[in-house]
Amino acid sequence: MRHVFSVRIGPVGFRVGSDWRAPVAALRTLYAGYPTPDDGIADYNVRLSATRPWRRFIRPSVAIAGDYMLPDAAPLPLAHGLLAAEMAMNLQLALGERRFLLLHAATVERGGEAIVLTGESGAGKSTLAALLAARGWRLMGDEFALVDPETGLVHAFPRLVSLKNAAIAVVRAALPAARFGPLMAGTPKGDIRHLVPDDTAVAAMQVPARAVRLVFPRFGFAAERRTVGAGEAFVRLTQASTNYVALGERGFAAMTRFVRETPAMALDYPDADAAIAAIEAEG
Amino acid sequence: MSARLLCRLLAAPGEARALDAAQWNAVIAIARAELLIGTLAFRLRGLPLPAPVEAILAAAILSAEEGRRQALWEAVMARRALAALDCPVILLKGTAFVAAGLDAGQGRHIGDLDILVPADMLARAEAALLDAGWEWVKSDPYDDAYYRRWMHELPPLIHRERDRMIDVHHTILPPTARSTPDPAKLIADAVPLADGVAMLSPEDVVIHAAIHLFADGDLSGGLRNLWDIDRLVREFAARDADYPARLVSRAAEHQASRAVARALRLAAALFDTPIPPQPAEPLFDAAARRRLLARDGWGRGTRPATRLAFYVRSHWLRMPPAMLARHLWIKMWRRSRHAG
Known part of the structure; x- marks a missing residue:
């Protein structure tokens, strides 16, 4: 392909090819501090093509493709090319990953202990992870927690943090010195702006951590905390994993071990400060 | 770049030592696009490889093993659902290879479950499967009627809980196709496996693969089918030196001599399959090779004109011209109506 960018995020190497310069230039700027895939060999190939x-020239339209694809993935306008690249990279893991059990979750770590925040879109995973990073936690990722079935440890996948709508201003205020990507207005998911993980997150991204707390946050409700049993956590996590079924027995073993070893709580919160205080009190 | 390098690695794994990073990236992308990554992983197992390649292939082996287990379980489910029919469930394609423990099943991607039942059992098989939780995929009345009248299989069914498809065949080519294999012979000579399932005889299994490749489809996924043929022919010939001769005479009984000759020649060209001399068709072979290898270093299909030509050819083979015209007209008319 015309423009190529290779990067390693945590244990995962990507090779991104694009028909246009712009998405690759944006990736190159935002992932400037990241390494390239080991030995130059990528785990996944991503293609951004007309x-x-x-449509490379007239109303340019980016199709999301790669080693693994959804047949009905909607294309994005070139102005949202960076979003297309991020979505395509996530999709490779979501559909293709077989080494790690994937949990759709944000993860932060301090002193070797990780807190895993999982929930549906809008629960506030990315926002809370960014705000915790502003308070000195290591950001391990805002999209996927990678659980190693052999060790039970969580591996980091600190891609760009995808902030949406009102969260953009909240995180900008909390992290005035941080680097951000361009504002992409009016995407299918609303306004999106990416936060570049800080140097600590990138420098330590090869270091896994033991999960000590699993949190199910829910934004927009009166403050409430509730202990979640292993059975409920198991069922909710199977729904939050894109590859649990594909891993078969390994997935079941990894998941049951994870919910047995990791105490879980449901956390309803009316605003970010309340959530941060509750999480730090638990962690 | 083309899929040629992937073919070389499959046929001669030792050549993997010479690959650089750019070639590995290309081969991995192409192997995934052709659904041959699991097969490649088994072929290269145990060789000294770069660490990232080893990790990718180790994951591909785990994935193939899980796929194999799910495919075999699906065969058990179908056999139980069809137990009342009191006829053997003949497994076809990938599921048969793994059920029989054949080399062709090593690392193979398996999508749908394909089975063969006698034509006079079709209605009962359909009722039994619907009763056991399978449902229609296609709701379109034209497609449904088309399948029932003109195809060699029922319209595809999907299981509502396990989300797996089953194709129930009563023969191996549409009745409208140019040649007519004999389903009674396929069924009579089927080989029983464990647990009340069976597979086609060693000759028929290769004839089916060859027909699927060169007398039916448009060669998409063809590299995988051709690799099956290479593995099957090698394994059966190693068991019994008379196998190649029997394959050729059996092919004539199913009006499949040409498809089998083509499959053997192309397998020999791409995978070094040892085969007896076959009639030559240099123009066809060159075109088929171009089509089978049409991938770039990102796994994208290349050579659109060759692809289109084989697509048109697949329809031409499948039905007589007047019927083809009517079929394409209805398909086009419907598409324009859906788009509008």
Whole structure:
């Protein structure tokens, strides 16, 4: 492909090819401090190509493709090319990953102990992870926690943190010195702006951690905490994992071990400060 | 770049030592696109490889093993659902290879479950499967009627809980196709496996693969089918030196001599399959090779004109011209209506 960018995020190497310069230039800037894949060999290939040959020039439209694809993935306008790249990279893991059990979760770590925050879109995973990073926690990722079935440890996947809508201003205020990507307005998920993980997060991204707390946050409710039993955590995590079924017995063993060893709580919160205080009190 | 390097690695794994990073990236992308990554992983197992390649292939082996287990379980589910029919469930394609423990099943990607039942059992098989939790995939009345009238299989069914498809065949080519294999012979000579399932005889299994490749489809996924043929022919010939001769005479009984000759020649060209001399068709072979290898270093399909030509050819083979015209007209008319 015309423009190529290779990067390693945590244990995962990507090779991104693009018909256009812009998405690759944006990735190059934002992932400047990241290494390249080990030995130059990527785990996954991502392709950003025109939906039709002429759509490279006229109303350019980016099709999301790669080693693993969804047949009905909607293309994005070139102005949202960076989002397309991030979505395509996530999709490779979501559909193709078989080494790690994937949990759709944000993870932060302090003193070797990790807190895993899981929930549906809008629960506040990315926002809380960014705010905790502002308070000195190591950001391990805002999208996927990678659980190693052999060790039970969580591996980091600190890609760009995807902030949406009102969260953008909240995190900008908390992290005035941080680097951010361009504001992409009016995407299918609303306004999106990416936060670049800090140097600590990138420097330590090869270091896994033991999960000590699993949190199910829910934004927009009166403050409430509730202990979640291993059975409920198991069921909710199977729904929050894209590859639990594909891993078969290994997935079941990794998941049951994870919920047995990691105490879980449901956390309803009316605003970010309340959530941060509750999480830090537990962690 | 083309899929040629992937073929070399499959046929001669030792050549993997010479690959650089760019070649590995390309081969991995192409192997995934052709659904041959699990097969490649088994072929290269035990060789000294770069650490990232080893990790990727180790994951591919785990994935293939899980796929194999799920495919075999699906075969058990179908056999139980069809137990009342009192006829053997003949497994086809990938599920048969893994059920029989054949080399062709090593690391193979398995999608749907394909089975063969006698044509006079079709209605009962359908009722039994619907009763056991399978449902229709296609709701379109034209497609449904088309399948029932003109195809060699029922419209695809999907299981509502396990989300797995089953294709129930009553023969191995549409009745409208140019040649007519004999389903009674396929069924009579099927080989029983454990647990009340069976597979086609060693000759018929290769004939089926060859027909699927060169008398039916448009060669998409063809590299995988051709690799099956290479593995099957090698394994059966190693067991019994008369196998190649029997394959050729059996192919004639199913009106499949040409498809089998083509499959053997192309397997020999791409995978060094040892085969007896076959009639030559240099133009066809060159075109088929171009089509089978049409991938770039990112796994994307290349050579659109060759692809289109084989696509058109697949329809041409499948039905007589007047019927083809009517079929394409209805398909086009429907598409334009859906788009509008």
